[in-house]
Amino acid sequence: MRKRYAILIICLSGILFPFRSFAQDEVFPTKDAIWSIHMYDAFSGFRFVYGLIGDTVVNGQIYNKLYLLNDTLLQIDSKDIYVGGIRQFGKKVYMKPADKSTGEVFEEFLMYDFSVKAGDRVNLGKYPMMGWDYYEPTFENVRIEDIGDWSIFVNEIFDSKYGRAYYMENDNIWIEGIGSLSGLFFLPIRYTTCCVDSYSGCELACLKVKDEVLYLKDECKECFEMPVYMGLEKKHLFPLKIQYNLEGKNIRLQVDVENLPLQFELLSLSGQIIQSQIIREAESRIELRVIPGIYLYRLIGDKVYKSDKIVVR
Numbered sequence: 001m002r003k004r005y006a007i008l009i010i011c012l013s014g015i016l017f018p019f020r021s022f023a024q025d026e027v028f029p030t031k032d033a034i035w036s037i038h039m040y041d042a043f044s045g046f047r048f049v050y051g052l053i054g055d056t057v058v059n060g061q062i063y064n065k066l067y068l069l070n071d072t073l074l075q076i077d078s079k080d081i082y083v084g085g086i087r088q089f090g091k092k093v094y095m096k097p098a099d100k101s102t103g104e105v106f107e108e109f110l111m112y113d114f115s116v117k118a119g120d121r122v123n124l125g126k127y128p129m130m131g132w133d134y135y136e137p138t139f140e141n142v143r144i145e146d147i148g149d150w151s152i153f154v155n156e157i158f159d160s161k162y163g164r165a166y167y168m169e170n171d172n173i174w175i176e177g178i179g180s181l182s183g184l185f186f187l188p189i190r191y192t193t194c195c196v197d198s199y200s201g202c203e204l205a206c207l208k209v210k211d212e213v214l215y216l217k218d219e220c221k222e223c224f225e226m227p228v229y230m231g232l233e234k235k236h237l238f239p240l241k242i243q244y245n246l247e248g249k250n251i252r253l254q255v256d257v258e259n260l261p262l263q264f265e266l267l268s269l270s271g272q273i274i275q276s277q278i279i280r281e282a283e284s285r286i287e288l289r290v291i292p293g294i295y296l297y298r299l300i301g302d303k304v305y306k307s308d309k310i311v312v313r
Contacts, residue, residue: 027114027176028086028093029209030064032074036206036223037183039137047205048137050184051076056085058096063087066184068137072223083138091115095185097128097139104144111185114176116166120154130186130202141308162215178207178215249312251286253279259301266310267296288312 033052051074054065063085070079084097084106091114097106109125116122127150128142153169166174172188173181182188186202206223207215213223255262264286266275275289279299292312299306 026088027091028088028112028179029207029214030088033207033209034069034072034074034223035183035204036072037186037202038205039186039202050083050137051080052086058085061085061087061096063096081138086111093179097142100140100144106139106142106144106147109185112174112179114164114166114174116154116157118154118157121151122154123149123151125149128185136306141306175215178204180204246310246312249288249290251288251310253284253286255279255282255299257282259304261301262304263300265298265300266290267298 029052031053035050037048037050039048049069049072051067051069052064053067053074053076056063056065064087066083066086067076068081068083070077082098084095087094087096092110093112093114094108095111096108099105106128107126109127110122111124113122126147128139128147129150130136130139130142152172154166155169156167158165158167160175162175162178164176166176168174170188175181180186180188181204182202183204188201188203203217204215205217205220206213208223216223253264260280260282262279264275264277264279265273266288267273274295277286279286290312295310295312297308297310
């Protein structure tokens, strides 16, 4: 009888040990996590808050569900937007964006790989350029046909006060247990000096798991504040759904009445505001007073935001 008990104990220890080891090897939050991320689009600044809570199954894989939150609480309601699923395999962290409202499906891409060495080039797969080409907090308006395979070079690995850090190409920094200092899947801030100095991109302000703050940017005093840089606005905004047709130099714009009024701004690619006006009607016509070329536009409301490129012919 003693031999049977001994065999049973050995078998159980062999079963339980891998689960305990896997938990110890987690390189990214798996639940009850909230990120505060600051996004900079030319001369404006916005704060977005994301929460990781609950699970879902996609193509046989279990993902942790990531939401764009309308507050700073992990109490999901109809105002919160499902952004996609995150899963870990070993020291790799993958992202599967939510399907678009049109039914188009994104491929899973690699967010981080904490098994790399300095000098490695990491293949991230179909990684959307979030924060440079798309200044929005979800993948809904990303053109899937624009997404190509992307890889990133590992410049250096070092120890930081927050944990093991990976200095990547494009000045991106990954930290084991936290993720990117650009925030989740976003790209780091980049500066331009064409015509006028400006910058765009994203940065992580805070990461909080349950009641523990794992990361807090030096300039921040608390997790969910928006520091004022160069007069940037303090706003917590959500994606704006619009319909528009470009006819020559005229935009015919349709928006929900509840989102009015809106500030329309047309910008050069360097971030300089060229044209600005207030939109007060659900159906409006905007005459663009510019020469043919590629521009950026943005619509800003009290709690909504939309920006994208526009080609004037």
